[in-house]
């Protein structure tokens with residue numbers, strides 16, 4: 064594969080994978096968002112749960128996340144705008160019926176003890 068799932072031109076192993084494996088923390092909200100997209104693309108549900116802010120974690124159960132990530136085919140991420148703690152993006156995917164879908168979201172993130180967490184998304 065050329066480039067990372069998240070759309071960066073560097074390879075997954077050098078881009079999002081070290082974050083997903085927990086080797087390093089994501090330095091910015093945008094990098095967390097990108098790595099969470101790559102986690103969806105690779106079915107890394109633990110990472111998606113662990114990077115969701117503790118106050119919101121009960122709303123996202125691992126089984127549902129895994130089912131959602133695996134029933135879709137993740138095609139492309141497009142980051143439209145990012146600030147220090149927000150990212151607006153479009154995620155392109157095929158749903159379980161292979162119908163093309165676009166998920167548009169404005170996400171808010173929070174830095175806590177040196178780690179970025181996903182707090183909430185507006186669709």
Ligand SMILES: [Zn+2]
Pocket residue numbers: 067068069070071075078079080097098101
């Ligand atoms: Zn990446």
